[in-house]
Amino acid sequence: MSNFKDKVVFISGSSQGIGKAVAMELGLLGAKLVLNGRNEKKLESAAEELKTAGVELITIPGDVSSYNECKRMMDEVIEHYGKLDWLINNAGMSGGGKLEHTHGDVYERIFGINVLGSIYLSHYSIPHLRKTKGGILFISSVAGMIGLPSYTAYSASKRAVTALAESLRIELHDDNIFVGVNFPGFTENDPQKAIYKADGSMGVLEKRSDVKANPLLKTVSRIVTQMRKKRFYGYSSAQGWFVRLGSRLFPGIVHLGLKANRKKIMDMQ
Numbered sequence: 001m002s003n004f005k006d007k008v009v010f011i012s013g014s015s016q017g018i019g020k021a022v023a024m025e026l027g028l029l030g031a032k033l034v035l036n037g038r039n040e041k042k043l044e045s046a047a048e049e050l051k052t053a054g055v056e057l058i059t060i061p062g063d064v065s066s067y068n069e070c071k072r073m074m075d076e077v078i079e080h081y082g083k084l085d086w087l088i089n090n091a092g093m094s095g096g097g098k099l100e101h102t103h104g105d106v107y108e109r110i111f112g113i114n115v116l117g118s119i120y121l122s123h124y125s126i127p128h129l130r131k132t133k134g135g136i137l138f139i140s141s142v143a144g145m146i147g148l149p150s151y152t153a154y155s156a157s158k159r160a161v162t163a164l165a166e167s168l169r170i171e172l173h174d175d176n177i178f179v180g181v182n183f184p185g186f187t188e189n190d191p192q193k194a195i196y197k198a199d200g201s202m203g204v205l206e207k208r209s210d211v212k213a214n215p216l217l218k219t220v221s222r223i224v225t226q227m228r229k230k231r232f233y234g235y236s237s238a239q240g241w242f243v244r245l246g247s248r249l250f251p252g253i254v255h256l257g258l259k260a261n262r263k264k265i266m267d268m269q
C-alpha cells in the first residue's frame with residue numbers, strides 16, 4: 001500500500017507550479033489534499049484539474065504571512081478531515097534585485113511569505129502532527145545554501161527556512177514528527193509565476209532561455225521520494241547536491257565560481 005494512502009497533506013501555495021504538481025502526485029498515491037493560495041480563482045481552477053484526475057481534496061484560500069490566517073486555515077483542516085499527517089511549507093516568492101536598489105517592502109513581503117509563513121503554519125500544525133506522528137517538509141532552494149548576488153531577499157529568506165528546518169528537526173525529535181528540507185534547483189516555471197520587482201511591483205517571470213531548468217516532474221518526484229524515505233535533506237537535481245557538498249567542503253572554490261559567473265547570475269533577475 002502507498003505510504004500516502006488516506007494521509008492528510010496540507011500544501012501551502014499549491015494553486016500552481018511545484019505545489020500543485022506535488023499535490024497531484026500525492027493525490028494520485030491516495031493522499032487527501034488541502035490546496036492553498038491567496039487567489040481563489042486560481043485555486044479553484046487547480047482544484048478542478050486535480051479532481052478530474054480523481055484526487056480527493058479541499059481548498060483553503062488564505063495568506064500564509066498572516067498569523068491569524070494560519071490559525072484559521074489549520075482549524076479548517078481539522079474541522080474537515082479531523083487530522084493532519086503532513087505539512088508542506090511550499091508557498092514562496094522570489095524577486096528583488098541588487099540590495100541597494102530594492103525597496104524595503106520587497107524584503108518584508110518575501111520574508112513574510114517564505115519565512116514567517118513557514119513558521120506560522122508549522123506552529124499551528126505541531127499539536128496535530130504530534131497525534132499522527134506526521135511530518136513537515138520545508139521547500140527551500142539552492143539559493144538557500146549559498147547567498148546569490150541580486151537575490152539577497154530570496155537567498156536570505158531561504159537560508160532562514162533551512163535553519164528553521166534544522167532547529168525543528170531536533171526540537172521535534174522526541175515527538176516523533178519528521179522534519180525535512182528540500183532544495184530545488186531552477187525548475188520549469190508555471191506560466192503564471194510572478195516575482196517581486198525591485199520597486200515592489202509584481203511581474204510575471206519570463207521563461208529563462210539562458211538557464212537549464214529541471215523538468216517539473218523531476219523536482220516533484222524528488223520531493224515525494226524524500227517524504228517517503230523520510231530523509232532530512234532532499235535535492236531536486238545533481239546541481240543542488242554538488243552546491244551543498246561544495247559549499248561545505250570547498251567554500252573558496254564555490255565563491256570563485258560565483259564570482260566568475262556573477263554577471264550571468266545577476267542578469268537572471
Ligand SMILES: NC(=O)c1ccc[n+]([C@@H]2O[C@H](COP(=O)([O-])OP(=O)(O)OC[C@H]3O[C@@H](n4cnc5c(N)ncnc54)[C@H](OP(=O)(O)O)[C@@H]3O)[C@@H](O)[C@H]2O)c1
Binds near residue numbers: 090092183189190193
Ligand atoms: N521554481 C523554481 O525554479 C524554484 C527553485 C527553487 C525553489 N523554489 C521554491 O519552490 C516553491 C514553489 O515555487 P514555484 O516556482 O512553484 O512558485 P510559484 O509558481 O510562484 O507558485 C507560488 C504559489 O504560492 C502561492 N502563494 C504565494 N504567496 C502566498 C501567500 N502569501 N499565501 C499563500 N500562498 C501564497 C501562490 O498562489 P497565490 O499567488 O494565489 O497566493 C502559488 O500557488 C517556492 O517556495 C519557491 O521558492 C522554486
